[in-house]
Amino acid sequence: MIPPTLELETGGMCLVPGGEFLMGSDDSRARDCERPAHKVHVGQFYVDRTMVTNSQFSRFCDETRHRTTAERMGKGDTYVDGTWQWVEGACWRRPFGPESSVEECMDHPVVLVSVGDALAYCRWRIRVERRRFRLPTEAEWEKAARGTDGRTFPWGEEEPDAGEVQRARFNPGQPLGTAPVGAHPAGESPYGLLDMAGNAWDWCLDAFDENRYRKRPERDNGGPLSLRPDSVFKGGSWIFPREALRSSGRHQNDLVRPSVGIGFRTVHPLQESTRVRLAGLVRRVAFGLHRIRRRA
Numbered sequence: 001m002i003p004p005t006l007e008l009e010t011g012g013m014c015l016v017p018g019g020e021f022l023m024g025s026d027d028s029r030a031r032d033c034e035r036p037a038h039k040v041h042v043g044q045f046y047v048d049r050t051m052v053t054n055s056q057f058s059r060f061c062d063e064t065r066h067r068t069t070a071e072r073m074g075k076g077d078t079y080v081d082g083t084w085q086w087v088e089g090a091c092w093r094r095p096f097g098p099e100s101s102v103e104e105c106m107d108h109p110v111v112l113v114s115v116g117d118a119l120a121y122c123r124w125r126i127r128v129e130r131r132r133f134r135l136p137t138e139a140e141w142e143k144a145a146r147g148t149d150g151r152t153f154p155w156g157e158e159e160p161d162a163g164e165v166q167r168a169r170f171n172p173g174q175p176l177g178t179a180p181v182g183a184h185p186a187g188e189s190p191y192g193l194l195d196m197a198g199n200a201w202d203w204c205l206d207a208f209d210e211n212r213y214r215k216r217p218e219r220d221n222g223g224p225l226s227l228r229p230d231s232v233f234k235g236g237s238w239i240f241p242r243e244a245l246r247s248s249g250r251h252q253n254d255l256v257r258p259s260v261g262i263g264f265r266t267v268h269p270l271q272e273s274t275r276v277r278l279a280g281l282v283r284r285v286a287f288g289l290h291r292i293r294r295r296a
Contacts, residue, residue, distance in 0.1 A: 014144075014192045018044035018271055021143040022150035024213045025248035033210045034248045037150065040139050042220040043271030047136060047144050050181035050194050051109035051202065051265045052121065054102045057092060060124050068092055069114035069291070070258040076112045078260040079239050092117075095177070095260050107180040109200040109263040115231050115255035116287040118203050118264040119280075125266060134280050135205040136267045138232045138250070139220035145197070145235070146247040147190030153245060154189035154196040160242050168198030168245055169238045178238050197236050197245040200263040204232040205280055208252035222279025227286045229254045237261040255283070256290045 024030070024037040060066060068091055070076035076090035078097065089098035092112045102108065113121075115135070122133045136144065145154050153160065153167070160168045167187035169179045182194040189196045196202075206223025208230040223232070230252040236245040239261045244251075253259060269276070 012049045013046035013268060014049050016042075016045055016047055016140070016144045016191050018042060019148070021146070021148040023139060023142050023248070025150075025152075025246070027152065027246075027248075029243060029246065030248060031250070033213065033250050035213060036216070037248075038213060038216045038218075040143075040217060040220055042137075042139050042143050043269060043273070045136075045140055045270055045272075046268040047140070047191075047193065048265035048267075049192060051200060051263045052118075053107055053181055054092070054110050055106040057110040057113070057121065058106070060121050064120075064124055066117070066120055066124075068112070068117045068258065069256060070112050073258075073294070076258050076260065078112070090260070091258070105178070105180075108178045109181055109195070111178065111200050111260050111263045112258040113203075113263060114258045114287070115203055115283060116291065117258070119284055119287065121264075122266055131268055132272075133266045133268055135203055135264060135283075137220050137222050137276060137279070138204045138206040138234065140267055141196075141202060141204050141234050142247055144191055144193055145189050149190075151190075152247065153187075154193070154247060155187050160187070160197065160245055168195075168236065170198045170236060170245055171239055171241050176238075195235075196247065199238055200235075201233040201237045201251070201259075201261055202235045203255075203262060203264040204234060205276075205283060206232045207279075207283065207286070208232050208250070219273075220276065221273065222276035225279060225282050227282065227289060229256060229286065229290045231255040231283070233262050254290070255287050256294055 023040045070091035207226035
């Protein structure tokens with residue numbers, strides 16, 4: 001019997017059972033890339049209850065001397081004065097530029113990390129804990145967020161601030177930047193996960209395919225085996241409005257483009273296909289290729 005939670009060295013994880021769930025949406029708010037809603041089978045897996053924090057990422061960097069993509073580039077994609085812009089010196093340690101710091105925000109989600117940084121963290125965690133870790137596939141993430149009943153948000157159908165209860169950190173009326181992970185327990189998902197809507201987006205393993213849902217895939221296969229630079233991220237963030245908090249929402253960003261709005265969490269798969277493993281390898285290769293092109 002597998003326990004419902006698993007305490008590992010770098011934090012708690014929640015169990016998401018294998019089986020079918022309803023992925024995508026036919027709701028009037030759904031974008032074309034979210035349609036149609038369709039059933040997908042995913043394997044059983046554990047997933048981090050909260051996003052990887054600055055504290056956890058700091059330990060990884062200290063032990064491995066890892067330099068993130070933004071640190072190597074000398075700049076990061078951040079949000080200043082109401083606009084997105086590349087800021088010199090912005091990185092995970094200084095998310096809004098050289099004058100900012102995460103020293104007082106170590107329990108906040110790490111942001112300004114690329115897909116490659118997230119994959120490097122997973123490889124370190126494998127060595128430390130001697131278990132398999134990787135980024136969640138898009139299907140795994142969505143099932144962990146909304147369960148099997150096709151709900152709009154992780155907590156159900158209520159709006160994120162209905163009844164004067166704040167269920168997520170999102171743009172309107174919020175202070176600049178992220179909140180501590182788990183600061184909105186009323187937004188908990190069916191499996192006990194926190195911040196699956198708002199605070200910071202989550203990177204997923206999959207390359208982005210706008211037409212993927214129209215093919216109605218019946219099983220999770222880790223997305224297209226593509227070397228394209230676009231990767232999926234999901235979940236909404238502190239910068240975006242309530243519409244972005246819907247669990248079926250799909251968005252894309254350059255996997256080599258670290259953003260102040262995107263972080264990640266990891267999964268420990270218990271059932272996994274060869275195809276998903278191959279998808280992870282292809283993402284690593286894609287990141288390496290596009291990082292080289294950026295340098296050229």
